[in-house]
Amino acid sequence: MMNPGRVEAKARKILDQSGITFAPVDVELVAKTLGVEIKFDDLDDDVSGFLSVDPSRSVAVINENHHPNRQRFTIAHELGHYVLHVEADEGLFIDKKYIVHHRDHRSSLGTIDKEREANLFASSLLMxxxxxxxxxxxxxxxxxxxxxxxxxxxxxxxxxxxxxxxxxxxxxxxxx
Ligand SMILES: [Zn+2]
Missing domain, CATH: 1.10.10 (Arc Repressor Mutant, subunit A)
Structure with missing residues (x-):
């Protein structure tokens, strides 16, 4: 797990770059600053959203059926993956409830660290x-x-x- 202070510092830096100083944090503006497109789509209920990054385009797709607060958190979480975990200009992160609830699944331990980091980034960004x-x-x-x-x-x-x-x-x- 990355040092929590480092994750917080990254969120703070991006808020500064976006010129955000008050609540509620305009998370779509943050996405724009980072160059990540936000789209809303009719996803399965157990999928909060996903992030798809390739050299030409980065897009976070968010479940349009979820509560606005949850959508905000999902956007911030996907931006966390973008800032913390995307390497070599490509990657795909799919956020299902399953990942969050199966913490004892050994093969996904690395994944769980990334999920925790993305959640910490999201909460630092929104709060x-x-x-x-x-x-x-x-x-x-x-x-x-x-x-x-x-x-x-x-x-x-x-x-x-x-x-x-x-x-x-x-x-x-x-x-x-
Ligand atoms: Zn995630």
Whole structure:
């Protein structure tokens, strides 16, 4: 697994290059900055999306039937693969629930590391530390109840679950 600080730094750098300083992060603008096309398509329900990269074109295809917050996370996740894992100008990453849920499958251990890195990149991109902290300052609370978590998630355009993981990683305590 790549150093988490390095993954965060990469997300921060791309946000800077895209000129993004507020929430919700315009993830399609980030894609544009990177030169990755975003398309929405009627994919199988167990597929969140996939990233296809070849020398002439990079495109992330996102499941058009999923919730907008999930689509945002999937876009950010595919951009993570693009930034962290694409080598030699080509690659194909298909994101199915299966990959995420079969953590004990030995032959996919390398894949699972990549999935974790792409998820960390996605959460760093959609919930940048500086933006989360400034929103927290607005809330003026140290401990989150359900309502505050809901409002903050809405403001960031992420699921409450994704926000919960992010806040825990950033060292905040979150109530049930
Ligand atoms: Zn993935």
């Amino acid at each position: 940048p530390k500086a933006i989360v902290q400034s929103l927290l300052d607005d809330f003026r609370v140290d401990f989150f109840d359900e309502f505050e978590t809901h409002s903050l998630a809405k403001r960031l355009g992420v699921s409450e679950q994704a926000l919960g993981f992010r806040l825990a990683r950033l060292g905040y305590e979150v109530g049930e």
